Amino acid sequence: MENISQPPVPPADAAAVHPGIEPISYLLGTWKGQGEGGFPTINSFSYGEELRFTHHSYRPVIAYTQKTWKLNSGEPMHAESGFWRPKPDGFIEVVIAQSTGLAEVLVKEITRVFRLIGGDLSYEVEMATNSTSLQPHLRASLKKL
Template sequence: MAELHPACAPLAFLLGTWQGAGTGVYPTIEDFSYAEEVSFTHVGKPFVAYVQKTKDAGTGLPLHSEAGFLRPQPDGRVELVLAQPSGVAEVLEGTVEGRDIQLSSTAVLGTDSAKPVAATERRLWVDGEVLHSSVAMAAMGLEIQHHVVSEMYRLS
C-alpha cells in the first residue's frame, strides 16, 4: 500500500470505511431517515478519495450518493470536489481544525435536468468514535438551511 502523502496527514483521521444512520429534512419534501456508508481512501498522492452511498432506512432502496476528492492545502485549508447522480456538481473550500472539517461551496453547477441547488455548506467531524456528517443547502429557490445529518462508526 502506498505511503500517505504528507499533505494528507491532517485528513488521516477520516481514512477507512464508516457506516451509520441519518435523518433529512427540507421545507419542500417529507422528512426521511437513511442508512449511510462512506469511505475515504488514498493512493499516496495529495488527495483523499471519498465515496458515499445512502439507502432509505425503511425500504433499503438507494437514495442519494456522491463521490469526490478532498484536496488538503497549506495552513489548515482543504478543498472538496464532488459529483452526484442527481446531476449536481459541487466545489467547496474550507478548513480542517483537528478532527473537524467545515466547507462552503464556491460553485454549485447542475445539468439541465438537475433540481436547482445554489449553495451548500458541509461539516464532517469526528467526536470520540463517531463520524458526524451534515449538509445544508440553498435549493429549490430557498435560503441556505439544514438538509441532512448522520452519525457513523468505523467499519475498517
C-alpha cells in the first residue's frame, strides 16, 4: 500500500535550474541592502532590506520573500512573499501577498523595475492609489550575499 503522506521526492538534479527560469536565474540567492521610500501621503524614510529568491528544478517558478526594517532600531517594517513565473513573451507573472493581509491588486496601479547593475540588484517601485496618481514609492540597492 502506498504512503500518501510522504511529499514527492524531487528529481536527482534538484540543484539544476528549470529551463523556464533560466533568463532570470541570476536572481537566485539572498540579497541585502538599503533603500529609501516616500509617497505624497507619508513622510520619507530609509530602511534595510533582504530579498530571497529560491527555486526547485521541477517547477518553472521562483519563490520570493522580502522583509524590511528600520535602520536605526532594527524594528521590522514590512514583509511580503510570493512567486515569480517568467512567461515565454519575456514578461514575468508576479503574485505577492503582504504581511498586512493585502495583495497588490488592492492598489490602483503598481510597477516594479529590477535591474542588475555591476553585480548589485537595484529596483524602483511606483504606486498609484484612488487618490494619488502613479508616483515614486520605493528604491533600493542590494548586494548578493
